[in-house]
Amino acid sequence: MHASFAATLSSLHGADRLCVGIDPHSSTLDAWGVLDSATGIEHFGRAVLDACLAEGVSVVKPQVALFERHGVAGMSALSALIGSARESGVLVISDVKRGDIGTSLAGYADAWLGEGSDFESDAMTAVAYQGVGSLEPAFSLAARNNKGVFVLGATSNAEGWMVQSARTTDGTSVAGHVVAEMAERSTRAPHSEPGWLGVVVGATVNREHLGLDEESFEGLSLLVPGFGAQGVGLGELREKFGRLAPSVIPTVSRSVAGDDRAGLQSRLRAHQEQVNALW
């Protein structure tokens, strides 16, 4: 029996909230001199996880697309990686960005949040193009199994703006609507610890333009990718997020994986020091 995602998350502060992305991009594998194969990504994942364990990292986020790319063997490598991380007490947020409705969405929830499933993680990411309400089966399962769910809110990529800034009938932006729906669900949940529900928010997003202020995120965790590689340093975390900073789970991926295995641990340590310096 693993501890509750929310309880563990609330016990983490400062650099302990740093989340390390496990992203076996083919360019990274090339740079590392590792084969772009299921065996290669298994090796890469193991190396990143080992560095995380050595440096006391508490949260990792595998990018599932890069495992799925290698088919059944890739998914099997992912299953082993998730299992090892969780056995070592590291929280796993599987970045799957799943979305659907009804029993199909429930199927995805079972896959990523179900007890004993091959891909059982501590939390998953999800997408609400079909409405936040369509993700209800994932929220219920997460509540039952003490897991977490992070729904894409406002992402940093330019192409996302037209959709995420569109105005709903009540005048809020789509991103604002998603955040509001998530915040509402987070407060009504039968949980003592906040933060089991969250949103994905890009580090470089202009939240004000989307009608999002600090109050909008009340009770939510913020999973924030894009530190390091997307031009925002971890050192800017407090400046960028103000009062919300303690709710942020800052995520670094490429800047940790870098171009070789040799420097992995020292790059990771440098990132931790950057976060530690903030508090």
Next chain:
Amino acid sequence: MHASFAATLSSLHGADRLCVGIDPHSSTLDAWGVLDSATGIEHFGRAVLDACLAEGVSVVKPQVALFERHGVAGMSALSALIGSARESGVLVISDVKRGDIGTSLAGYADAWLGEGSDFESDAMTAVAYQGVGSLEPAFSLAARNNKGVFVLGATSNAEGWMVQSARTTDGTSVAGHVVAEMAERSTRAPHSEPGWLGVVVGATVNREHLGLDEESFEGLSLLVPGFGAQGVGLGELREKFGRLAPSVIPTVSRSVAGDDRAGLQSRLRAHQEQVNALW
């Protein structure tokens, strides 16, 4: 070497465009008396595919969530099912609803549209919460490999309305924006046959309220789930879609799977006759 998705699709008319969903919901498996396991879904998938082959069905759509739910073995069963269908000359549209950006989205495209990958399908479904432009790697790969991509446009579930009806800065709805972006890409593509790009549109959606008229869908295929189970009969296809009807790929799932294996083939035949009666 498989034929091009668009070329094959354009050669299909009337009942030959009927797409059979392969959806191993646990309630369906229960009703069939089949175990809710990787072996059970493999058995179910095989049975539906056999009925499709016996009745000359040309297009199937596995609901990937219900395979992923059974972990690595479930994905392995899916891989075998997709392979069998394609070897028999049946087009496979994998209903995965993937969405992400950059190399992650490219990873999903490789997984579902890549030549020789375990899950290689003829087409995949995708989600554009991060913008239609974020799906570019899937469109490029589809163009290169003669595959298809269907992006969620307007879905029938009530929870999706707030997001899909929101107004973008140029005054169109989010659904209208997605459809317009897809239509534009479909015309500029280096393809002689139209229809390799498409959108998913629910049978019961009020398209007019979303600012969508017949012209909006020019050059696109329309993948339309929800016939049978969602209250719109196949017999209403022409009435609901008018001039667009020939571009529709009507999809039936639960009403074919039904409550037993015994009646599978005759239910399937009845659906085909309904579509045939339209033309």
